[in-house]
Amino acid sequence: MNVNEPIDIANYDYVIVGAGFTGSVVARKMAEHNKKCLIIERRHHIAGNMFDEVDENGILVQRYGVHLFHTGSEDVWDVVKDFGDWRVRDNPSRVDFSSDPLTGVSRHNHPFKDSPVEPVAYPFNFSLIDTLWGGGGELKEALLKEFPGRDRVTISELYNSNNKDIIEFASILFELDFRPYTSKQWGIEPGLLDPSVINRVPILLNYGTELVKVKYQRIPKEGFTKVFERMLRHQNIDVMLNVDALLHLKIDFDNNAALWDGKPLPQNATILWTGAIDELAGYKFGKLPYRSLRFDWLTKNVESFQSGLCVAYPIAEGYTRIVEYKKLLSQYAPGVSSIAVEYPMQAEEGMEPYYPILIRDNKALYEKYRLMIDGIPQLVLAGRLADYKYYDMDAAIERALEIARRFYKKGASAV
Ligand SMILES: Cc1cc2nc3c(=O)[nH]c(=O)nc-3n(C[C@H](O)[C@H](O)[C@H](O)COP(=O)(O)OP(=O)(O)OC[C@H]3O[C@@H](n4cnc5c(N)ncnc54)[C@H](O)[C@@H]3O)c2cc1C
Structure with missing residues (x-):
């Protein structure tokens, strides 16, 4: 299908933009409630930032940065537990104060030792x-x-x-x-x-070594994408990939209405938007700032590249940390290792927005958008981009459960 062609949403109760945890959990919950859901995702894959795949070295890698699932909530755990074979995390993070392994530079910047020290546990x-x-x-x-x-x-x-x-x-x-x-x-x-x-x-x-002190700290053995595949496998859920919802969804601010392919939404339809709020509003008040990341993927012909799965290098120029994926659940890959080097940067046009920059002016700008968009009938916003909040996965799932509960209770227009 040509992605610019109109998409008929007449048969759906919920059109959900974004296949991350927020969108997928709402879809699953509403599907189990006998509602028809269409997920529209502009990337070529489901699972949002949790997307992982096996790379050319046979190693399962997480393409948008390393994700470790943690929650203390039984409700959140109940949502995901049956969709994967969840294993206990086996490899704590570390900080290496003394070296930059990409340049080979080694120096000490600590006051007590006159030589480099071994990496230490993090936290x-x-x-x-x-x-x-x-x-x-x-x-x-x-x-x-x-x-x-x-x-x-x-x-x-x-x-x-x-x-x-x-x-x-x-x-x-x-x-x-x-x-x-x-x-x-x-x-x-x-x-x-x-x-x-x-x-x-x-x-x-x-x-x-626990960053958070909660009951469940797990990694799905076969990866997060498989968890999402199972979650979205339901007769009431359809998924469209490679489609930018903004080619179809427009907000008519003069009339306080959401339009789909230029027409008012069907009466029974609700749109759940989990993308960026400023993008949805056509950047009317300017862009909400985000930090982004560039991941440099390197293959190293070594048994082990660094002291742990995820190591931060404070003295390194430009990058913060390196993730060595074969150490995620001790994957078997003799003589080779895939590493991802993380370079933080300002999110510019075309880059993935990862972290909202939570300073006063930005929060005020966000509130301005929210005020304008809240109250548009049949349109609901949730998720880390729509709420301009840093949500861990469990918080995103909690937010999705809250939205689903409101959907069950009140029907679309009252949300
Ligand atoms: C580097 C990094 C590491 C992280 N590590 C952890 C961790 O270890 N543990 C943890 O709990 N959390 C972690 N997180 C947080 C986690 O990624 C988020 O909690 C999660 O992504 C939130 O899910 P979401 O559905 O709200 O957003 P997302 O996963 O971002 O999903 C939103 C989706 O909407 C799609 N979309 C946006 N606009 C459109 C459009 N116009 N049309 C169609 N689709 C659209 C996007 O492509 C995206 O797939 C990490 C985040 C980052 C950035």
Whole structure:
């Protein structure tokens, strides 16, 4: 079919734009509720940013960056658990303070050692103190005393301590890792960012390795795309790939209406939009800024390239981290390894928008869009791009469940 040809949506209850978790979970839930759903996705594949495939080296790789599923919610887990063979994550992340493996540069930028140190576990835990402070018994004791009963704290909490050793610890961590990582990742000084962004990363007061402390931390053995395939395999769901919904969907702001192929929507139809809100509104008030990523894919003829699945390199120029995919669920690929190097950059025309830049002006611009679009009958927005929020997968699923519940209850027009 020519993608510019009109698409007849008369037989669908829900037209869902985007086949990521938000769109796919709503489609599945409504399909199980006996509603007909059409998913329209402009990429050549389902699964949104979770898309993975086996590459030319026979290694399962995640094309939009490494994704590890975690949730503490039984409701969220119930949504996905039967669609995959979920395995416990087996390879913690690391930070290598001393080297840039792409240029071979090695130097130390830490105050206590006069030579490079071994990569440490990430999120940071007591092994960092062992490595850099040579044991650091007193510092560990001070931390446990300052934060009794806690197993994790944020860098802001360390800074707010009254203990000067803890404040110094915070400031060393900040200079070693948080500042270089944040400046590269976000392209702005850390102080300008919403503190919640930096505080997302805990510092563990033990030797644990869990970034989040929740019950389910899993990876689907056969990959996320297979999970999506199974989720979308339902008689009430149709999927169209390689179709940009904006060739069909227009907002008539003068009349507060959504139009499909130039006509009012069929009475029973609801559109769920999980793409970018500013794009849907024709960038009427300007572009909402995002950070994007360029992934450089390299094949290395080695058994192992680095110390872990995902290693951050604070001293490296331009890139933040490297993911070595054969270490995801210990894949068998003798003598060869596929790595993806992540270069953060501003999202320009034609690039995937990944991370909303949550600073005051951008949030205000988003609210302006939301005010304009909310209340258009038969049009519902949700998902990380439409809500301009950083959602982890579990949060995207929770948001989808919330939308599905509203759909069950009230019908389209009231949502
Ligand atoms: C590098 C990276 C790593 C991440 N790692 C993790 C992790 O380890 N754990 C975790 O829980 N979360 C992680 N996330 C977050 C995760 O990717 C999101 O939670 C998830 O993608 C949200 O799903 P979504 O459906 O809202 O959005 P998406 O997955 O982005 O889906 C939206 C879909 O809409 C489509 N679309 C947009 N506009 C149109 C249009 N006009 N027409 C048709 N289709 C359109 C897009 O192509 C896209 O496929 C990571 C994100 C990034 C960027």
